[in-house]
Amino acid sequence: MTSFTEENYLKVIYKLSSETDSEVSTNAVAEQTQTKAASVSDMLRKLSEKKLVSYQKYQGVRLTAEGEKVALKVIRKHRLWEVFLVEKLGFNWDEVHDIAEELEHIDSEKLVAKLDEYLGFPSFDPHGDPIPDHHGVMPAQTYLTLAEIKKGEEVIMMGVSEHSSAFLQYLDKINLVLGTSIEVLDINNFDKSLQIILSQENSLFITHEVSKNILVKVQ
Amino acid sequence: MTSFTEENYLKVIYKLSSETDSEVSTNAVAEQTQTKAASVSDMLRKLSEKKLVSYQKYQGVRLTAEGEKVALKVIRKHRLWEVFLVEKLGFNWDEVHDIAEELEHIDSEKLVAKLDEYLGFPSFDPHGDPIPDHHGVMPAQTYLTLAEIKKGEEVIMMGVSEHSSAFLQYLDKINLVLGTSIEVLDINNFDKSLQIILSQENSLFITHEVSKNILVKVQ
């Protein structure tokens, strides 16, 4: 069995190694788990003994196939619960992360299966993140960031890569929500800020930093 | 803040002291929490320091008003989640206890409020147990056990006082579920076993032990 704490480490290692696609450093894990490097070292040794990660001292860490399986289960549960909270209970998308961080550790295969069915087998969570299926397979997701879109193109907002409440509330305020069509009217060469039109109606400016965190698909 | 473990102790103390309406013994708590008396002593000292219980060495323990408030919140969450699992996800009533034991510790006032609303503010869980409202007030519940009903009387099944999977599955098998009408046809003087008629149709025998664990109301 994996503890609450071990599951969190595996989840963090999964996230970091899928971002960089290489070994994850002790410090990076410490930062994400809000612990100290010394604590991470200890835990990596322990997870390594359990064959959930492959770990060479001083050389960073990777998930084993088994560890990835556990991480994907936790991520699956997290995202399914987020869908539940938003779709069924009426939470806003900026309110659900912390609650899902707790719910993701509830241990019942049958519960996950029934929840999945109840929600209609969703492929994406309220932030547009893909939900692994019960085999741990992630739905294909080939999005671009809004920062990569050329002037004149029109795209649809499909997700975010920053999940902070502050960012999500800002997007709500400017009516930039999942499914919105976005046309890039103009790109400022100096600071890469954008002028965009939402739903062929509202024109507004956003910074490059914001555009980098918005995931879109070309129509 | 109260830990997962502390919450379980408070819940057990609540349950035991509402059964006997007096101080709860260390051994009784140990039995319910599946721990040893020595561990209970330690925990009672700790809960006492936190003012969640009033505890005199060797004299048993009671909840303080504050401790009862915490216990009732946990019980409320447990029972609401059980309703969710049965009503929304389609679980059987004998499958939900262990899952609700985990869900009851999820910490979000807003989640509880929204879940309650989503479920239509239920007053009783799938076993007929009353659900405290958001002030911690239990709905009035003045049931008798089937063992107390006289020959010839007809009652409605409202709940159970034994929650084991084995017992609940047995009730399912004999079609004795919440809401069923039960007429006491005959009472065996020797062993107090009963002959009953369910829904004015099926006649069957049940033991005294079973009848003691079935809660009913007179029509």
Added chain:
DNA sequence: GAATAATTTTAGATTAATCTAAAAATTAGT
């Protein structure tokens, strides 16, 4: 390519929750 800086690991403690074994207090039996 040595010296310095940064990162990572180890050593030794701490906290929460548990245990066993022994001591202390309470309860029961005659």
Added chain:
DNA sequence: ACTAATTTTTAGATTAATCTAAAATTATTC
């Protein structure tokens, strides 16, 4: 009311997860 039985508490350990401080390793820079 005194002894015996039972219950409860204390003492001392253990495990999981964390920490700080010091040591070891790796990376960087001149």
